[in-house]
Amino acid sequence: MDKINIGIIGCGNISGIYLTNLTQIFANTRVVACSDLDLDRAAAAAEQYGIPHVLGTSELLAREDIQIVVNLTTPKQHYEVSKQALLAGKHVYVEKPLTLSLEEGKALVQLAKEKGLMLGCAPDTFLGAGLQLCRKLIDDGYIGRPVAATAFMACHGHESWHPAPEFYYQGGGGPMFDMGPYYLTALASLLGPAKTVCGMTASAYEERTITSAPKFGQKIPVEVPTHVAGTILYQNGAVATMITSFDVWSSKLPRIEIYGTGGTLYVPDPNTFGGPVLLQPAGRKEALEIPMIHAYDENSRGIAVADMARSLITGDTHRANGELALHVLELMHAFHTSADSAQYVQLQTSCDRPAPLAPGLVKGYLDPA
Structure with a gap:
């Protein structure tokens, strides 16, 4: 090759x-x-x-x-x-x-x-085995027409473990710009481009104290919102509810769920490449774990x-x-712009849904043999 x-x-x-x-x-x-x-x-x-x-x-x-x-x-x-x-x-x-x-x-x-x-x-x-399986299940109609989604990333920030966590609380930082790309890129792959954003933001603390080495005890001024919440209207009509937060000590919220006219899809952590992927068809009391059929389930x-x-x-x-990345970048900014202006933000960029990967690829390759 x-x-x-x-x-x-x-x-x-x-x-x-x-x-x-x-x-x-x-x-x-x-x-x-x-x-x-x-x-x-x-x-x-x-x-x-x-x-x-x-x-x-x-x-x-x-x-x-x-x-x-x-x-x-x-x-x-x-x-x-x-x-x-x-x-x-x-x-x-x-x-x-x-x-x-x-x-x-x-x-x-x-x-x-x-x-x-x-x-x-x-x-x-989003090219990993878990999210590619989710993409195939949606494309093949297993949950019917997607009508809504949720996306949640809730933690208490990075100052307890990161050796130099200051930049997470400075301009260009915050939970949306740190973790939002994983969630928004996954949603773009699963649902397509977005149309409108409504956002609200807050900060629980004016400063943070580093408890990790080597800067233990140093104070960090918080310059950006550390709790960002809102909704996204996608071009296909689906509405997603999203939270990214550095202000939450513990949470049992799911990572991503996609709701369709024919069932619910439980999507794995979009910061990973594997599963599990759970599918709960309409009328069924329990979800089914769907076996992985794609390569690249490890990092x-x-x-x-x-x-x-x-x-x-x-x-x-x-x-x-670049078009996908720019659309995700605009989405992240739109949450903050909407919050600051108290208005909906109509997105100016768009993108195509990335082509799916074929199931059953040999590890190390991106095309079928």
């Missing part, structure tokens, strides 16, 4: 699973260089994963043999690094969110279009990079594309 050469920019915590999968699992990717502001950290990653070149960002972008740049920098750097890579003629895949501001997101999508380049964005968990981050590599060879549309 043809391999597409990858360059990684950003060798922080999230890079490990990408490097594992892009160097060891997917048959069509080859990581040839990595870069980080801390070149020692990049060198350590290169040694661990057998990457031949450790380079500065400008050197990596100048290499003619690199076709896709995977941008794993912090969210505040997403726009500038992705823009530089596109201007250097590289296809780009960036960790979520696409950018912090909607205007910058639109600019990246437009630049990629002008350059004839692909732009992709995490999360790619497969980077699968969308492999899908982009596949598209470079086949010429068709990659699934975690």
